[in-house]
Amino acid sequence: MSNKFSTRMSRIKKSFIREILKVTIDPEIISFAGGLPNPDSFPIEGIKKACAEVLETDAKNALQYSTTEGYLPLREYIAERYVNIKGLKATADEILITNGSQQGLDLTGKIFLNRNDYVIIEKPGYLGAIQALSIYEPRFRPVELYEDGIDIPMLKKTLRKYPVKLYYSVPNFQNPSGISYSEEKRKEVAAILNDNPVVFVEDDPYGELRFTGADKSSVKKYKENNIILLGTFSKIVAPAFRLGWIYAEKDIMEKLIVAKQAADLHTNYFSQRVVFQHLKDNPLDEHILNICKLYKIQCDAMITAMQKHFPENIHYTIPEGGMFLWVTLPKGKSALELFEIAIKEKVAFVPGDPFYVDEENVNTLRLNYSCENETTIEEGIRRLAKAISSL
Amino acid sequence: MSNKFSTRMSRIKKSFIREILKVTIDPEIISFAGGLPNPDSFPIEGIKKACAEVLETDAKNALQYSTTEGYLPLREYIAERYVNIKGLKATADEILITNGSQQGLDLTGKIFLNRNDYVIIEKPGYLGAIQALSIYEPRFRPVELYEDGIDIPMLKKTLRKYPVKLYYSVPNFQNPSGISYSEEKRKEVAAILNDNPVVFVEDDPYGELRFTGADKSSVKKYKENNIILLGTFSKIVAPAFRLGWIYAEKDIMEKLIVAKQAADLHTNYFSQRVVFQHLKDNPLDEHILNICKLYKIQCDAMITAMQKHFPENIHYTIPEGGMFLWVTLPKGKSALELFEIAIKEKVAFVPGDPFYVDEENVNTLRLNYSCENETTIEEGIRRLAKAISSL
Numbered sequence: 024m025s026n027k028f029s030t031r032m033s034r035i036k037k038s039f040i041r042e043i044l045k046v047t048i049d050p051e052i053i054s055f056a057g058g059l060p061n062p063d064s065f066p067i068e069g070i071k072k073a074c075a076e077v078l079e080t081d082a083k084n085a086l087q088y089s090t091t092e093g094y095l096p097l098r099e100y101i102a103e104r105y106v107n108i109k110g111l112k113a114t115a116d117e118i119l120i121t122n123g124s125q126q127g128l129d130l131t132g133k134i135f136l137n138r139n140d141y142v143i144i145e146k147p148g149y150l151g152a153i154q155a156l157s158i159y160e161p162r163f164r165p166v167e168l169y170e171d172g173i174d175i176p177m178l179k180k181t182l183r184k185y186p187v188k189l190y191y192s193v194p195n196f197q198n199p200s201g202i203s204y205s206e207e208k209r210k211e212v213a214a215i216l217n218d219n220p221v222v223f224v225e226d227d228p229y230g231e232l233r234f235t236g237a238d239k240s241s242v243k244k245y246k247e248n249n250i251i252l253l254g255t256f257s258k259i260v261a262p263a264f265r266l267g268w269i270y271a272e273k274d275i276m277e278k279l280i281v282a283k284q285a286a287d288l289h290t291n292y293f294s295q296r297v298v299f300q301h302l303k304d305n306p307l308d309e310h311i312l313n314i315c316k317l318y319k320i321q322c323d324a325m326i327t328a329m330q331k332h333f334p335e336n337i338h339y340t341i342p343e344g345g346m347f348l349w350v351t352l353p354k355g356k357s358a359l360e361l362f363e364i365a366i367k368e369k370v371a372f373v374p375g376d377p378f379y380v381d382e383e384n385v386n387t388l389r390l391n392y393s394c395e396n397e398t399t400i401e402e403g404i405r406r407l408a409k410a411i412s413s414l
Numbered sequence: 415m416s417n418k419f420s421t422r423m424s425r426i427k428k429s430f431i432r433e434i435l436k437v438t439i440d441p442e443i444i445s446f447a448g449g450l451p452n453p454d455s456f457p458i459e460g461i462k463k464a465c466a467e468v469l470e471t472d473a474k475n476a477l478q479y480s481t482t483e484g485y486l487p488l489r490e491y492i493a494e495r496y497v498n499i500k501g502l503k504a505t506a507d508e509i510l511i512t513n514g515s516q517q518g519l520d521l522t523g524k525i526f527l528n529r530n531d532y533v534i535i536e537k538p539g540y541l542g543a544i545q546a547l548s549i550y551e552p553r554f555r556p557v558e559l560y561e562d563g564i565d566i567p568m569l570k571k572t573l574r575k576y577p578v579k580l581y582y583s584v585p586n587f588q589n590p591s592g593i594s595y596s597e598e599k600r601k602e603v604a605a606i607l608n609d610n611p612v613v614f615v616e617d618d619p620y621g622e623l624r625f626t627g628a629d630k631s632s633v634k635k636y637k638e639n640n641i642i643l644l645g646t647f648s649k650i651v652a653p654a655f656r657l658g659w660i661y662a663e664k665d666i667m668e669k670l671i672v673a674k675q676a677a678d679l680h681t682n683y684f685s686q687r688v689v690f691q692h693l694k695d696n697p698l699d700e701h702i703l704n705i706c707k708l709y710k711i712q713c714d715a716m717i718t719a720m721q722k723h724f725p726e727n728i729h730y731t732i733p734e735g736g737m738f739l740w741v742t743l744p745k746g747k748s749a750l751e752l753f754e755i756a757i758k759e760k761v762a763f764v765p766g767d768p769f770y771v772d773e774e775n776v777n778t779l780r781l782n783y784s785c786e787n788e789t790t791i792e793e794g795i796r797r798l799a800k801a802i803s804s805l
Contacts, residue, residue: 026642027579027611029528029550032669035676041482062474070477074465083453086461086652091432122513122678129677133549137420154676159420161781188418220418249418261477263683278419281426285545287513291682292654308750 034157039377040150043362047371053403055390056371058198061321065119065261066305072299081296089292091284093120093268099154101254101268108231109241117270119279120290124228124267128139128155129255131224131269134278135188138163143181143190143221145173145253145377147349148388149198151193152226161188162373163380166199170340174205175211187221195230196345199378199389203343206239213245222275226253231311233344234319246390248272256298259311264294318346324397325390325404333407339390346393348377352386352411359384361414370406420547429543431769438762446781447762449589449737452712455705456652457696464691468684480683482675484511484657484659490795492645492659494737499622508661510670511681515619515658518644519546521670521677522615522660525669526579527552529688534581534612536564538740538769538778541590542650543582543617552579554771559588559680561731564593566602578612585633586621587736590780594701594734597630604636613666617644625710639663647689649737650702655685710782711736715788716781716795722798730781737784740766742800743777750775752805761797 040056047054057321077085092098098115105113121127128151136159137140144153146165153163164181167174172194181187192212194204204212216223225242243250255267269279322342329339329350338351351371352358358374365371375387392400418606431447435489438445439616465649468476469663496504512518527533527550535544544554548781555572558565572578583603595603607614634641646658658669673682713733715804720730720741729742741763743749749765756762766778783791 027613028669029531031528032525032673035672041675059479062478064476065477067469067473067477070473071466071469074469075462078458078465082458083456086456086458086650086654087453088450088653110537118676122682125676126678134419134423137422140420151679158673158676222418257479261684262479263477263687265678265680265682278423282423282549284432285426285516285549286677287517287656288542289656291513291656291685293652294682294685296654407524 052369056372056373061393066357069301069305073297077296077300085296091289094295097295119269123265124253127269128152130282132156132159133282140188141185142204150377172208191223191224193226200349201340201342201347207243223250228255229345234315236343300309321392324400325392328401328404332405350388356386357384358388364411368406368410370403443760445762447764451649452784460692460696464688468687476687477630482680485686488686510660512658514656515644515646521673523547523550523607525671531579532576541768563599581612582615586618591733591740592733592738600633614641619646620736625706712783715791716783719792719795723796741779747777748775749779756801759797760803761794
């Protein structure tokens, strides 16, 4: 690479998943590699009416520049949901509207990270966060994820050993693993962090997509300060609007607003107006229930098919919500090798590699179930099982 | 400030203009402080029909996640305009859709700038660029702007003296000054830069808003490599969509796509679809002609009023397009002081200070004419003249 580019760009690889998705364009391939919400769940009629309504009643404002913070009624709506659903004390001035929660990650990196700052990330961890934060050249310290959440002794050890700046976490139905933190672990994490200046980033794109089991508290419930929550309408309304948000306390919010303004002035205002209008006219909770019903059927179909077709020595997580589950092959087996075989069997997934910052050629892989119907899922898992057998 | 934040954030001030706009909320104040396109020019009917059409015919795709580069037909449309209007050899794969051209600036800073890299900026320079690039902690080297463009000897001297990484420019109807580079200066700039590894950033939000004088070439016409063009639909369709773009050669585009993906995955796809549908159904050139007619009337009204009311010793630029003009008070006078008096006279503008990286308490100020009608402009300039007299 020529030295005309900044050093930060030399650390970033082209997206692994992008490359994989190119292979899966073949229509004969059943793909569990994506991470898209099911378009059958998009509230098309509501959006159609909302567009018409906004343009009929207030077009000149709805098409104009707006404030960096975002549309106030939408921010109030988000704050109220935190109050009503999570029992948090959120107010609208603690909410910043972002271009999807991916931008929340970029702004978080921007305002907190100097080069070589330490960041705790779950292992495996969310690829989008690894990419976004890598731009700011931190040193990642991965901490193992168990089926009930983070490895607490390892977390403590890491915090003792390094002056950690950020701890990035997806406590609900994590991408890639489908794992959720137990209520107990949330409390423990908060207690540990309350003695430490680390900022906790609670990324929660899937939290509302619970189709089984009891709701869990936000870590924010147990930790008042040095915590940022990221949320998004991508999985509960539609992704194309790129509407996410950051919920943060005052001193952090001030920096976020300055960084957001420098980054793009403000988020698409027309879409903020349309989505708010839609949410005002159509109860979101009902809509979410329907998405959860759909995803439960798909997740159950995948698990049933795995129970039927997979060899005994293949381990997989059983998520209580969200869009992903996580498969572990026997030790020493390579998910990348499996991928090559699977493509020949016309089934695709994401090998675990991009979700690790410190390992390669791992024996884990991610399956997405939100975009295929039961029959296709059964057939895809049958093919995958066949690929596993010939590995 | 606590050291929990990154050092880059300590360099950034809260937007000066934001603070000023707060003062101008008083409805009795005539404000020339804004920088908004006139909402009377928004193609409301076209957008309404485009929303309906997109949602009627392809809702599931239009509401889904999409590619980082942006909607291909929209990128083709943009590339074709460069070919047809500017005679450039643009292709769709050289176009990246961004959240307004402000994000183009952020991505440019991100991929090119290491801390302490040198950046040439016009003096006065565009505030949004100063803010966006400041995040990456460069050293700005301002080069004076004359009424026909950059100060060429000073540009050469700066390039000899410093290993400059970027040269940021708004060659058409610059914000804040309304100044355009002459054709001759464009050639000269290109010739100078062709011997130098500096990357030229040609930001052109207003170029299509020419209401008098002959069209000028893009600097890209004279310079093939190491050049980035930024464009936007904010001033020719509507700003709320936050639809801008970067036009860049292959090696730069590759880095931009990686940075864009890390920053927010992709730009609002629904809006890309809607704006493309609108552009397909409604000839843009005709629409732009109407905007130009409107702005010419407003600009003429402002200049006529200044000729009538301003003392002889006040200098102002006479723009051939765009939304701004630039007033210079006599030496030693302070635009900030004038602002205080003007507010009491119920008229507002932006004092020149935020457009300089190396001067304070300057004697220049920016006036915006795109948002008020002729009568209000005449009255506002009368008030401003009164304030100037009592300065």
